[in-house]
Amino acid sequence: DTAVSQTPKYLVTQMGNDKSIKCEQNLGHDTMYWYKQDSKKFLKIMFSYNNKELIINETVPNRFSPKSPDKAHLNLHINSLELGDSAVYFCASFKGGYGYTFGSGTRLTVV
Amino acid sequence: AQSVTQPDIHITVSEGASLELRCNYSYGATPYLFWYVQSPGQGLQLLLKYFSGDTLVQGIKGFEAEFKRSQSSFNLRKPSVHWSDAAEYFCAVGSFSGNTPLVFGKGTRLSVIA
Numbered sequence: 001d002t003a004v005s006q007t008p009k010y011l012v013t014q015m016g017n018d019k020s021i022k023c024e025q026n027l028g029h030d031t032m033y034w035y036k037q038d039s040k041k042f043l044k045i046m047f048s049y050n051n052k053e054l055i056i057n058e059t060v061p062n063r064f065s066p067k068s069p070d071k072a073h074l075n076l077h078i079n080s081l082e083l084g085d086s087a088v089y090f091c092a093s094f095k096g097g098y099g100y101t102f103g104s105g106t107r108l109t110v111v
Numbered sequence: 112a113q114s115v116t117q118p119d120i121h122i123t124v125s126e127g128a129s130l131e132l133r134c135n136y137s138y139g140a141t142p143y144l145f146w147y148v149q150s151p152g153q154g155l156q157l158l159l160k161y162f163s164g165d166t167l168v169q170g171i172k173g174f175e176a177e178f179k180r181s182q183s184s185f186n187l188r189k190p191s192v193h194w195s196d197a198a199e200y201f202c203a204v205g206s207f208s209g210n211t212p213l214v215f216g217k218g219t220r221l222s223v224i225a
Contacts, residue, residue: 031209041149041199043215056212090155094209100145104154 003027006091006103013081014111021076021106023091029101031094032074034066036087037105043090049074078108086110113138115202117216124192125224132187132219134202144185145203145213146176155201161185162207172196197223 004025013019025032033056034046048056052068063079078085091103116135124130136142146158159170166178176187185202199220205213 033212041218041220043201043203045212045214048212050209055210092213094205094213096208099143099157099160100205100209100213102147102155 003101004091004093004103006089006106008106009104010107010109012109012111015081015083017081018077018079019081019108020078021089021091021108023074023076023103025072025091025093025101027093027095027098027101028072029093029095029098030071032068033092033094033100034074034076035090035092037090038087047074047076081110083110113142113204113211113214115204115214115216117200117202117219119219120217121220121222123222123224126194127191130187130189130192130196130221132200132202132221134185134187134216135183136185136202136204137183138204140206142185143205143207144176144178145205146170146174146185146187147201147203148172149199149201149218151198158187158200192221192223194223194225197221
């Protein structure tokens with residue numbers, strides 16, 4: 001069973017569209033994150049949730065809205081997609097003593 | 112604020128040669144340190160991690176890293192590089208409690224030549 005799963009793996013969409021990326025972890029971890037990896041491979045934290053509550057919101061445009069319906073899920077909704085949103089988005093989870101576990105990433109291409 | 116510096120953007124080594132990738136961190140408490148590898152088009156694979164204990168940590172694929180508190184460093188080494196090691200390598204620092212997210216360095220791209 002995949003520990004942290006993201007869907008879809010690839011997403012190609014037009015500018016101006018709204019899209020969502022889903023993330024689920026079956027590890028029982030309390031904390032989940034969204035990271036963005038840009039074209040230069042730099043990985044930057046976007047959001048952090050602990051027990052469904054938002055605890056970190058880095059400087060991310062309001063068009064990005066995370067939603068955590070329960071501890072095992074952290075979805076990312078993006079409104080009015082722009083070319084600059086093209087990137088690989090990684091979901092991750094954390095539990096003390098176990099460390100951080102990453103999903104395989106979602107490659108978003110905005111055309 | 113925590114930060115990670117990987118001073119080498121790109122390194123090229125010959126197959127069979129030894130490798131050392133540098134990583135320096137800045138963190139206000141006891142750091143939880145990681146090395147990840149990313150092959151083209153792939154996700155992040157954990158090579159090794161360190162929080163406490165022996166400062167020389169063994170990882171997968173024959174990699175090891177040494178934690179040096181006095182130098183705020185966590186360098187990754189491999190005695191003999193294989194062509195399949197060509198990839199992007201990321202050093203990262205986080206907290207053992209998870210109350211801060213993992214912060215990554217900008218990565219070092221490793222090329223391996225015959």
